[in-house]
Amino acid sequence: MKLNWSPRMTQYLVEQDTFRDNPFSLVDVGCSGGIQDHWRHFRGQFRALGFDPLIREVERLNASRTNPSVLYVAARVGCRAFARVPKTGLFNNDAYPRSTTERAIELLRMNYTNTYFDQTHEGAKTAELVELDEFLRQHPGDVDFLKTDTDGFDIEALSGARQLLSGAGPIGAQVETQFGGWPSPDANLFSNVDPYLRGLATRCLPWTRSCTPGPLYRSFSAGPSRRTLTKAKPAGPTPCSSATSVCRGTRIASGSA
Numbered sequence: 242m243k244l245n246w247s248p249r250m251t252q253y254l255v256e257q258d259t260f261r262d263n264p265f266s267l268v269d270v271g272c273s274g275g276i277q278d279h280w281r282h283f284r285g286q287f288r289a290l291g292f293d294p295l296i297r298e299v300e301r302l303n304a305s306r307t308n309p310s311v312l313y314v315a316a317r318v319g320c321r322a323f324a325r326v327p328k329t330g331l332f333n334n335d336a337y338p339r340s341t342t343e344r345a346i347e348l349l350r351m352n353y354t355n356t357y358f359d360q361t362h363e364g365a366k367t368a369e370l371v372e373l374d375e376f377l378r379q380h381p382g383d384v385d386f387l388k389t390d391t392d393g394f395d396i397e398a399l400s401g402a403r404q405l406l407s408g409a410g411p412i413g414a415q416v417e418t419q420f421g422g423w424p425s426p427d428a429n430l431f432s433n434v435d436p437y438l439r440g441l442a443t444r445c446l447p448w449t450r451s452c453t454p455g456p457l458y459r460s461f462s463a464g465p466s467r468r469t470l471t472k473a474k475p476a477g478p479t480p481c482s483s484a485t486s487v488c489r490g491t492r493i494a495s496g497s498a
Contacts, residue, residue, distance in 0.1 A: 259286070265287050266382060268292075316371045317370050374404040
């Protein structure tokens with residue numbers, strides 16, 4: 242599934258000030274590094290609310306933002322009633338724990354989150370948990386698009402957004418899921434996320450940048466020499482992941498992992 246990051250229709254609508262009085266609204270769950278650049282096409286006709294548990298990274302993002310309508314909140318998005326299932330007797334078929342990337346990170350004594358997700362490299366995380374439905378009741382506003390990228394907890398974040406995703410809901414959403422992992426209903430697998438979202442009258446369009454067919458890893462911190470290990474950036478913690486674009490009715494939404 243090929244995505245167009247510079248759609249001419251969006252650029253035309255922005256040039257016509259279509260969103261001037263009602264800016265396009267994004268909720269970004271897992272926003273370390275900041276709002277992705279492709280949303281800049283909306284220019285000043287855009288507002289966003291980003292969540293991430295990395296305290297200092299959120300402070301950095303708020304201090305450096307240029308659009309006053311973009312706000313970052315230090316919180317973990319989830320669901321208080323989300324049920325965790327015991328994994329005793331289950332086999333985890335996620336390839337990552339058995340990959341050379343995992344071994345390379347161990348050899349490098351690297352904290353992946355502090356190194357790549359937290360630009361301040363401090364790594365402090367908040368214990369605060371928010372549910373999107375609850376937060377949006379307290380801070381009402383339209384949501385046109387929802388993006389989640391929590392490295393394994395997207396299904397929990399979505400479980401706390403049932404009201405948001407029901408009814409008219411946002412135009413679309415982008416969700417990061419895995420194809421492999423624990424065979425349990427609480428696992429962040431496409432096979433769990435897909436029926437949950439379909440139950441809320443959505444249509445899921447799976448696509449991937451990092452799963453077969455094609456290269457399994459984008460970049461790898463495992464090579465024939467120590468020099469390779471110290472210079473290469475390791476792949477992320479979900480080498481086999483799917484970015485699920487969700488559409489409502491005939492309205493189309495797409496995104497990136």
